Amino acid sequence: MNLAELNKVAQAMVAPGKGILAADESSGTIKKRFDAINVESTEDSRRDYREMMFRSKEAMTKYISGVILYDETIWQKAKDGTPLVKLIEQAGAIPGIKVDEGTQPLPGCPGELVTVGLDRLAERLKKYYDQGARFAKWRAVIDIGNGIPSMTAISVNAHALARYAALCQAAQIVPIVEPEVLMDGDHDIDRCYDVTQRVLNKTFQELRVQRVELEGMILKPNMAISGKKAKHRAGVEEVAEKTVRLLKACVPAAVPGIAFLSGGQSDEEATAHLDAMNRIGNLPWKLTFSYGRALQAAPQKAWSGKADNVAAGQQAFNHRAHMNGLASKGEWKADLEKKKAA
Numbered sequence: 001m002n003l004a005e006l007n008k009v010a011q012a013m014v015a016p017g018k019g020i021l022a023a024d025e026s027s028g029t030i031k032k033r034f035d036a037i038n039v040e041s042t043e044d045s046r047r048d049y050r051e052m053m054f055r056s057k058e059a060m061t062k063y064i065s066g067v068i069l070y071d072e073t074i075w076q077k078a079k080d081g082t083p084l085v086k087l088i089e090q091a092g093a094i095p096g097i098k099v100d101e102g103t104q105p106l107p108g109c110p111g112e113l114v115t116v117g118l119d120r121l122a123e124r125l126k127k128y129y130d131q132g133a134r135f136a137k138w139r140a141v142i143d144i145g146n147g148i149p150s151m152t153a154i155s156v157n158a159h160a161l162a163r164y165a166a167l168c169q170a171a172q173i174v175p176i177v178e179p180e181v182l183m184d185g186d187h188d189i190d191r192c193y194d195v196t197q198r199v200l201n202k203t204f205q206e207l208r209v210q211r212v213e214l215e216g217m218i219l220k221p222n223m224a225i226s227g228k229k230a231k232h233r234a235g236v237e238e239v240a241e242k243t244v245r246l247l248k249a250c251v252p253a254a255v256p257g258i259a260f261l262s263g264g265q266s267d268e269e270a271t272a273h274l275d276a277m278n279r280i281g282n283l284p285w286k287l288t289f290s291y292g293r294a295l296q297a298a299p300q301k302a303w304s305g306k307a308d309n310v311a312a313g314q315q316a317f318n319h320r321a322h323m324n325g326l327a328s329k330g331e332w333k334a335d336l337e338k339k340k341a342a
């Protein structure tokens with residue numbers, strides 16, 4: 001393993017003003033997104049949609065440091081025959097790959113899940129590296145509910161995340177370690193804080209045990225945030241303060257960067273939260289975005305599967321990427337959103 005090289009890639013992933021586009025929806029998930037805009041999900045429509053984003057020049061060259069791909073996409077070619085990976089590289093961004101194989105029910109723990117995909121991961125990583133991937137992602141899912149999460153679910157998922165991260169580094173690939181505490185449910189922000197603290201502490205304990213080099217990884221956590229169905233949802237300042245406090249308590253300064261998931265927050269909410277955190281300042285790591293839905297909802301709608309709408313889709317993507325790029329420096333302002341709409 002060349003740690004200096006891993007660290008260089010990790011630093012580039014969280015370069016000032018830039019963040020990550022999570023375009024790694026599984027075929028099942030992208031079908032759901034396409035259903036919402038009345039687009040049939042086929043190999044070609046998925047390619048056309050992703051090609052539209054990767055050719056969004058402003059977003060890709062100025063605000064997007066890397067793109068997380070799904071297995072299908074990393075092998076796909078654009079309409080003119082250029083590999084999609086090349087489009088990303090030509091824009092100066094780094095190709096990455098989702099390598100987990102989804103979740104399965106965790107035996108003995110009703111309602112809880114464990115992420116799978118460790119078997120043959122070393123061989124798969126080698127193929128992905130040869131195809132251009134320089135970072136990877138593995139997502140663990142922790143749900144908050146009546147009597148859950150159990151320590152069992154937290155432990156097995158942390159163990160798998162660390163196994164994955166160690167294998168990535170051995171393959172010269174930067175692991176994005178993503179333990180996602182879901183924001184489904186009616187819990188308040190403090191419950192989310194407590195659960196996320198347990199999850200992050202366990203995850204970093206496992207990363208240490210399995211000798212993962214913290215300088216060569218990126219953390220992708222949820223924010224400390226109220227459940228979607230909570231009666232009173234915490235405001236922007238509270239989310240920002242509590243998330244920063246939580247991360248300072250749990251994430252060693254050796255980690256180069258933290259790139260949040262959006263997890264079902266609205267586009268502007270996700271941007272406002274990131275911005276407010278960066279305005280607090282004096283942070284030991286870079287704080288940026290690795291958004292899926294909060295970057296793609298607007299371009300998906302503007303595109304709606306029509307070739308005539310490609311420019312509108314790209315404009316919507318450029319705008320969201322720009323807003324989040326500003327938020328990663330604490331320079332976003334709400335009225336910049338209105339200007340776009342005008």
Ligand code: 13P
Nearest residue numbers: 022261262263291292293
């Ligand atoms: P969201 O931002 O839509 O939560 O997606 C990010 C991601 O990569 C989830 O694994």
